Amino acid sequence: MxxxxxxxxxxxxxxxxxxxxxxxxxxxxxxxxxxxxxxxxxxxxxxxxxxxxxxxxxxxxxxxGDDGGKADAKGASGHFTYAKDGVGTWSGKLGRTHVTKKVAYPMNPPVGGDHNPVWMNCNGDVYAKAIPDENAVHALEHGSVWVTYNDKAADGDVKALAAKVKQTPYSLMSPVQDQKDPIMLSAWGHQRTVKSATDPAVAAFFATFVQGKQTPEPGASCTGGLSR
CATH class of the missing domain: 1.20.5 (Single alpha-helices involved in coiled-coils or other helix-helix interfaces)
Structure with missing residues:
Protein backbone atom coordinates (compact mmCIF):
# COMPACT_ATOMS: atom_id res chain seq x y z
CA MET A 1 0.00 0.00 0.00
CA GLY A 65 8.22 87.27 -41.66
CA ASP A 66 10.30 85.16 -44.01
CA ASP A 67 8.06 84.50 -47.01
CA GLY A 68 10.54 82.50 -49.05
CA GLY A 69 11.20 85.24 -51.56
CA LYS A 70 7.78 86.62 -52.46
CA ALA A 71 7.72 90.42 -52.66
CA ASP A 72 4.85 91.77 -50.62
CA ALA A 73 4.05 95.36 -49.65
CA LYS A 74 1.00 94.35 -47.59
CA GLY A 75 -0.36 96.99 -45.32
CA ALA A 76 1.68 99.73 -47.01
CA SER A 77 -1.21 101.57 -48.69
CA GLY A 78 -2.03 104.98 -47.26
CA HIS A 79 -0.93 108.61 -47.54
CA PHE A 80 1.11 111.24 -45.75
CA THR A 81 -0.54 113.57 -43.28
CA TYR A 82 1.60 116.69 -42.76
CA ALA A 83 1.99 118.54 -39.46
CA LYS A 84 2.69 122.26 -39.18
CA ASP A 85 6.42 121.60 -38.98
CA GLY A 86 6.33 120.00 -42.43
CA VAL A 87 6.88 116.42 -41.27
CA GLY A 88 4.66 113.89 -43.00
CA THR A 89 3.39 110.84 -41.14
CA TRP A 90 2.29 107.80 -43.13
CA SER A 91 -1.35 106.97 -42.40
CA GLY A 92 -1.33 103.29 -43.35
CA LYS A 93 0.07 100.27 -41.56
CA LEU A 94 3.60 99.45 -42.65
CA GLY A 95 4.37 95.76 -43.12
CA ARG A 96 7.58 94.32 -41.73
CA THR A 97 7.83 91.05 -43.63
CA HIS A 98 11.27 89.99 -44.87
CA VAL A 99 11.29 89.48 -48.64
CA THR A 100 14.05 88.79 -51.15
CA LYS A 101 12.51 90.40 -54.23
CA LYS A 102 11.74 93.97 -55.20
CA VAL A 103 8.92 95.71 -53.34
CA ALA A 104 6.54 98.20 -54.97
CA TYR A 105 6.43 100.91 -52.30
CA PRO A 106 3.62 103.49 -52.44
CA MET A 107 5.96 106.35 -51.52
CA ASN A 108 9.36 107.49 -52.79
CA PRO A 109 11.71 107.24 -51.01
CA PRO A 110 9.98 104.52 -48.98
CA VAL A 111 9.50 105.06 -45.25
CA GLY A 112 8.66 101.50 -44.29
CA GLY A 113 7.00 98.31 -45.38
CA ASP A 114 8.19 94.83 -46.27
CA HIS A 115 11.95 94.79 -46.80
CA ASN A 116 15.06 92.75 -47.42
CA PRO A 117 16.36 90.61 -44.54
CA VAL A 118 19.70 92.47 -44.73
CA TRP A 119 19.81 96.12 -43.66
CA MET A 120 21.85 98.81 -45.37
CA ASN A 121 24.75 99.87 -43.17
CA CYS A 122 23.66 103.09 -41.48
CA ASN A 123 26.45 103.97 -39.10
CA GLY A 124 26.98 107.38 -40.73
CA ASP A 125 27.36 105.77 -44.15
CA VAL A 126 27.30 107.98 -47.26
CA TYR A 127 26.68 106.22 -50.58
CA ALA A 128 27.65 107.93 -53.84
CA LYS A 129 25.34 105.68 -55.88
CA ALA A 130 21.73 104.59 -55.46
CA ILE A 131 21.08 101.82 -52.95
CA PRO A 132 18.31 99.19 -52.90
CA ASP A 133 15.13 100.53 -51.31
CA GLU A 134 14.49 97.21 -49.59
CA ASN A 135 17.79 97.35 -47.69
CA ALA A 136 17.40 101.04 -46.86
CA VAL A 137 13.94 100.40 -45.38
CA HIS A 138 15.44 97.77 -43.10
CA ALA A 139 17.88 100.45 -41.88
CA LEU A 140 14.89 102.69 -41.11
CA GLU A 141 13.40 99.85 -39.08
CA HIS A 142 16.55 99.99 -36.94
CA GLY A 143 15.91 103.65 -36.17
CA SER A 144 18.05 105.41 -38.76
CA VAL A 145 17.42 108.62 -40.72
CA TRP A 146 17.90 108.38 -44.48
CA VAL A 147 19.01 111.53 -46.31
CA THR A 148 18.29 111.44 -50.05
CA TYR A 149 18.89 113.90 -52.88
CA ASN A 150 18.69 114.14 -56.66
CA ASP A 151 20.68 116.01 -59.30
CA LYS A 152 18.73 119.23 -58.58
CA ALA A 153 20.31 119.54 -55.13
CA ALA A 154 23.17 122.03 -54.84
CA ASP A 155 26.64 120.49 -54.56
CA GLY A 156 27.32 122.50 -51.41
CA ASP A 157 24.20 121.12 -49.74
CA VAL A 158 25.11 117.57 -50.69
CA LYS A 159 28.60 117.95 -49.22
CA ALA A 160 27.30 119.58 -46.02
CA LEU A 161 24.67 116.89 -45.50
CA ALA A 162 27.22 114.16 -46.17
CA ALA A 163 29.45 115.65 -43.47
CA LYS A 164 26.54 115.64 -41.00
CA VAL A 165 25.63 112.05 -41.79
CA LYS A 166 29.23 110.89 -41.36
CA GLN A 167 29.17 112.33 -37.84
CA THR A 168 25.81 110.74 -36.94
CA PRO A 169 25.40 107.05 -36.04
CA TYR A 170 22.06 105.62 -37.23
CA SER A 171 21.99 107.70 -40.39
CA LEU A 172 22.76 107.11 -44.06
CA MET A 173 22.69 109.08 -47.29
CA SER A 174 22.29 108.21 -50.97
CA PRO A 175 20.97 109.69 -54.25
CA VAL A 176 17.38 108.99 -55.36
CA GLN A 177 17.02 110.59 -58.76
CA ASP A 178 13.26 110.18 -59.17
CA GLN A 179 12.19 111.65 -55.82
CA LYS A 180 9.89 114.68 -56.00
CA ASP A 181 12.16 117.21 -54.25
CA PRO A 182 15.91 117.90 -54.33
CA ILE A 183 16.54 117.01 -50.66
CA MET A 184 14.39 114.74 -48.52
CA LEU A 185 14.70 113.18 -45.08
CA SER A 186 13.06 109.88 -44.17
CA ALA A 187 12.57 107.81 -41.03
CA TRP A 188 10.29 104.84 -40.34
CA GLY A 189 6.78 106.13 -41.08
CA HIS A 190 7.90 109.78 -41.45
CA GLN A 191 9.28 112.03 -44.17
CA ARG A 192 9.86 115.66 -45.04
CA THR A 193 11.46 117.92 -47.63
CA VAL A 194 14.12 120.47 -46.64
CA LYS A 195 15.23 123.51 -48.63
CA SER A 196 18.96 123.22 -47.94
CA ALA A 197 21.58 121.75 -45.63
CA THR A 198 21.29 124.84 -43.42
CA ASP A 199 17.51 124.50 -43.02
CA PRO A 200 16.82 124.25 -39.25
CA ALA A 201 14.41 121.42 -40.09
CA VAL A 202 17.42 119.17 -40.77
CA ALA A 203 18.68 119.30 -37.18
CA ALA A 204 15.13 119.00 -35.84
CA PHE A 205 14.40 115.90 -37.93
CA PHE A 206 17.62 114.22 -36.82
CA ALA A 207 16.98 115.06 -33.18
CA THR A 208 13.47 113.61 -33.33
CA PHE A 209 13.92 110.52 -35.45
CA VAL A 210 17.45 109.15 -35.00
CA GLN A 211 16.57 106.22 -32.70
CA GLY A 212 13.27 108.03 -32.10
CA LYS A 213 10.00 106.75 -30.69
CA GLN A 214 8.92 105.59 -34.15
CA THR A 215 11.70 102.97 -34.28
CA PRO A 216 10.32 99.41 -34.55
CA GLU A 217 13.64 97.87 -33.47
CA PRO A 218 15.49 100.36 -31.25
CA GLY A 219 19.12 99.57 -30.69
CA ALA A 220 19.36 97.08 -33.56
CA SER A 221 22.65 97.13 -35.40
CA CYS A 222 23.53 99.59 -38.17
CA THR A 223 26.72 97.74 -39.03
CA GLY A 224 27.35 94.27 -40.40
CA GLY A 225 24.74 94.69 -43.14
CA LEU A 226 25.01 95.60 -46.81
CA SER A 227 27.59 98.20 -47.84
CA ARG A 228 28.63 99.65 -51.20
Missing part, protein backbone atom coordinates in the same frame (compact mmCIF):
# COMPACT_ATOMS: atom_id res chain seq x y z
CA UNK A 2 2.81 2.35 0.80
CA UNK A 3 4.35 1.75 -2.59
CA UNK A 4 1.07 2.45 -4.33
CA UNK A 5 0.71 5.86 -2.65
CA UNK A 6 4.22 6.94 -3.66
CA UNK A 7 3.59 5.94 -7.27
CA UNK A 8 0.36 7.99 -7.54
CA UNK A 9 1.88 11.08 -5.87
CA UNK A 10 4.78 11.38 -8.27
CA UNK A 11 2.69 12.10 -11.39
CA UNK A 12 0.59 14.60 -9.45
CA UNK A 13 3.70 16.44 -8.35
CA UNK A 14 5.06 16.45 -11.91
CA UNK A 15 1.76 17.74 -13.30
CA UNK A 16 1.77 20.58 -10.79
CA UNK A 17 5.32 21.57 -11.76
CA UNK A 18 4.35 21.45 -15.42
CA UNK A 19 1.34 23.71 -14.80
CA UNK A 20 3.50 26.16 -12.83
CA UNK A 21 6.10 26.26 -15.60
CA UNK A 22 3.37 26.76 -18.19
CA UNK A 23 1.95 29.66 -16.20
CA UNK A 24 5.44 31.17 -15.92
CA UNK A 25 5.91 30.86 -19.68
CA UNK A 26 2.54 32.52 -20.24
CA UNK A 27 3.48 35.32 -17.82
CA UNK A 28 6.79 35.88 -19.61
CA UNK A 29 4.99 35.98 -22.95
CA UNK A 30 2.52 38.57 -21.64
CA UNK A 31 5.43 40.64 -20.32
CA UNK A 32 7.15 40.53 -23.71
CA UNK A 33 3.94 41.60 -25.46
CA UNK A 34 3.57 44.45 -22.95
CA UNK A 35 7.10 45.69 -23.62
CA UNK A 36 6.56 45.53 -27.36
CA UNK A 37 3.31 47.49 -27.00
CA UNK A 38 5.01 50.16 -24.83
CA UNK A 39 7.86 50.55 -27.34
CA UNK A 40 5.40 50.80 -30.24
CA UNK A 41 3.26 53.43 -28.50
CA UNK A 42 6.36 55.40 -27.47
CA UNK A 43 7.60 55.41 -31.07
CA UNK A 44 4.28 56.74 -32.31
CA UNK A 45 4.21 59.44 -29.61
CA UNK A 46 7.78 60.56 -30.37
CA UNK A 47 7.03 60.70 -34.10
CA UNK A 48 3.93 62.79 -33.40
CA UNK A 49 5.88 65.17 -31.19
CA UNK A 50 8.57 65.57 -33.85
CA UNK A 51 5.89 66.34 -36.41
CA UNK A 52 4.26 68.93 -34.14
CA UNK A 53 7.66 70.49 -33.44
CA UNK A 54 8.48 70.75 -37.14
CA UNK A 55 5.09 72.35 -37.80
CA UNK A 56 5.64 74.84 -34.98
CA UNK A 57 9.08 75.81 -36.30
CA UNK A 58 7.72 76.24 -39.81
CA UNK A 59 4.81 78.33 -38.57
CA UNK A 60 7.13 80.40 -36.39
CA UNK A 61 9.34 81.11 -39.39
CA UNK A 62 6.30 82.25 -41.36
CA UNK A 63 5.09 84.43 -38.50
CA UNK A 64 8.55 85.97 -38.15
Missing amino acids: GSAKKTSAAPATKDRRDRIEEMRRAERARARRGRILIVSVSTVVVAALIGVGAWAVTKSGADD
